[in-house]
Amino acid sequence: MDFGFGFSPSSAADLDKIDLSLYHRMEKVAPDIRTCMGCGSCSATCTGAPFSGMSLRKVILAIQRGKEREAREMLSGCMLCGKCTMVCPRGINTRNLIISLCRYWDSDKREYDFSREVEVKI
């Protein structure tokens, strides 16, 4: 039953207990995720940020701290424009990281829909 309020869980990130399976999965598909130094360039330049509060720096940090829900929300505002890739001082392939996150969020299985019919014009 949901009363609309409740005891708020501790906001402390207990590094002993948090589930880092997503982070470890990402380390495999996009090893770049390890090299972020949190400078904030990506967030400052982000085209989507003014609308959705997207911040790749925060997403990476949230995943490392087990706060996956926050990260998920931010990711859905990414426009893939590539500005973050351009400014990252560590040369992280941020678009690949974002796409991999969106794709392998739930599992590392690759899923396809081959029946999709859509006019491919690029």
Added chain:
Amino acid sequence: MSTGFTLFPAAKKEEYGYGVYDRVITNADLEHWFNTGDDARIPAEPKAVGFVHCVGSRDLKAGNSQCSKVCCITAIKQAMEMKEKFPDAEVYCFYMDLRLFGKKYEDFYINAQRDYGVHFIRGRVSEVSENIAGGVQVKAEDTLSGRPVRVQLDLLVLMAGIVNNPDNESIAGQVRLETDSDGFLKSRDNILSITESPRKGVFLAGACTGPKTVPETVAEARSAALAIHSYLSGLE
């Protein structure tokens, strides 16, 4: 050998607009202005001044992964000087990390905070645009609060980093030395014999082997001189 270093060409970081916007200068330009008072780009009564740390250093996109060591302390020094010249101006330092390792450096930092009220914002500047008033607008993320910041500045100073001397390659080739992956000359050992090259009889001192502060350079010069003396006297 003491071939020294060159300053990172700040125009290469296009997004900062050096050479495009009038109100964007480098640390070297500002130092020159302190000494001569001659730079038309610096306004008479700036209300807000910004310093961007790590321009061209710690930046793979600029081709330099190394830290330039001196920019943090230089920025703080220049920020305090600006504050002395323009006490009413707000001074912002945009940094990724503050690396104040030298003797009394940390005291400088405390000074800048306590006595001068310099604002330190942890976030790398990602975009600079020109505003209608002729100043510049800077976009960064204040990573400590997790919020984007935007500020209008009358002057933006880029702390251009120390990069290798472009002639290193050819000079090194002439005496059959090697350059390191960062373009600086390679020492025999980076910890125990930084002033010695892998070739006998060739000695290195100062910023030719990597970014150095003045005390380090002086110490290395002395060390190298001593090593040369020992070598010539056949003591080794």
Added chain:
Amino acid sequence: MIDRIASGFHPFVLPFMFGMVFVLGYCVYGIIKILCQLPAEDRRRFFISLVTPKTFVKNIWDIFANCLLHVKLWKRNKLLGYMHSSIAFGWFMIILLGHLEVIFFIPDRIHLFYYPIFFNFFVAENEATVGGAVMFFLMDFFLLVILSGIALAIIKRVRSRLFGMRRTTRPSFLDTIGLYSLWAIFPLRLLAESLTADISGGSFLTLSHNWLFRQILIDHTDLMLPTWWAYSIALGVFMTVLPFTRYMHIPAEMMLIPMRNAGLCIRNARRGFARVEVFSCPNCGVCIDACPMSVRKANIKDATVYLNRQIRRNNEKRIEEISDKCLLCGKCTVVCQVGVEGNVMRVAQRATRKYAINQDFACVDVAPMKEKVAGEGNVLYFAGCMTHLTPSIKKATLSVLDKAGVRYKLMDPDGGVCCGRPMLLAGRFDQATELFKRNVEIIKASGCDTLLLSCPICYKMFRDHYGKVLGGVSGAASGSGAGASGAAVPVLDGIRIVHHSEYFAELVAAGRLRPQMTPDTRYVFHDPCELGRGEGIYEQPREVIRSVGTLVEAAKNLQESICCGGSLGSLSLGFDKREPITRNSLANLCVENPDTIVTACPLCQSTFGRYSSVPVKDLSQVLDESLA
């Protein structure tokens, strides 16, 4: 003329017959399957186009010119062109003449499949008659043509560099069998016909060989039957393996041409049109040398030819790797002889992916932006994401507009919404459309009549897709990929979409800008992928450059320009892997030692600027500097 074998049959024809029936059956099955996979609307279009006289003639001509004569290949490389057309056209002629022989000389046998192929075995005609002399001469002539082609093919296998190809594909196991059986067919035919020539006639080639054999062999008739067997077996093997080798491109291309002429396009990543494209790939490997990634040896296996191969093998892991790595520069599509669209094919593969998180742009509210753009000025300038990182371009563009007295306003002075093209290239069409719609809203609210862009990525997006989203005039854009002509600028919904290079060229031509010409400065122009190959704009930027200085050209330019390596098309290519691509592209630009590299894309400029020792400038900067 005598029918040598009264029954008209000999068991040696069986291998050939087996191969022939098998390959025909397979092709019929394939055609039916492909047609079933097409969406009903496409299928209808295809059938209608087959019976429309105009497309019918075009189909015949295209098949003749491309499949037999290899006209496109001739234009590219004479030696390769000769090699392929000699085999293809020669073989076609031999089959045709074989049938004519049967019709002329022994019409009651025409119903036998193998008669035209093994004519000389079954029929003893004499070259003394006029008909025989002409026919046999032609047969020998085309056999010689084919043999010369086969000889070239063997040389090419050993030394591909002689043919101007640095790298070729590595054939698979079945390909090798197909290859060797193909090589064997015609020498064996020569042998068989020569040994039979003194019985059933021949011409300059077969008769001379026959004479030779009679000199060196005691009884050449002993060898006659075994060579006919060998010839038939070679044919049988070739046709049996054909569906599983690259030689499937021969029937597939004949299907691809009419489908393309019917205006079909890829709708499904693996079925229908895409499948025909995959099978049409002849594995020639021209795309390997064309691919900008090939400067790294590790990336050679990421060329389009290998994508096609992996799709045939259903190797999902490699398909995904190859499609994600590609820069989508479109060069493989331009150089492809059969018209396989490597870049479109890759985006189609990307579009099949399922994501756990789907972008949602409901939160993107453009109402404040719509308010801001409503106002004076008929030219709306959209800088785009990338231009925000190269403020020099934006500043120079606005300065040029000021100097020309253009009344403009800014669409994204404080950041805007991404055009959606990066999303589109990632295969996420629905999300891309969402972003695009937002931009269209802003554009419409501005009341402008011209949308000016300095980024070719945005430009291509707006130009190709503007009409469609609005549900208005669609297809007015000259289309995607190769061969798009930049002559006509489409006017969509009353709004003209122009790239700054076009716009500046017009301003200069109209005399509204009078640049100071400095002939001593040498400029080279880099054709950005999206602007050149994408939209066919090659001449306008060059006109602008000619008005300010001397234009020199890169080693490879225009359609064959080499991608800068910064492309947003690639999803997985890392920063360090792009450096050799950029350096290779720079070396290509600098062959004439230009003073300045000029480009017309912010992304190219940033990418080149990182490694170039020569200054890299945008067209707008060069023009602005030359204006007093």
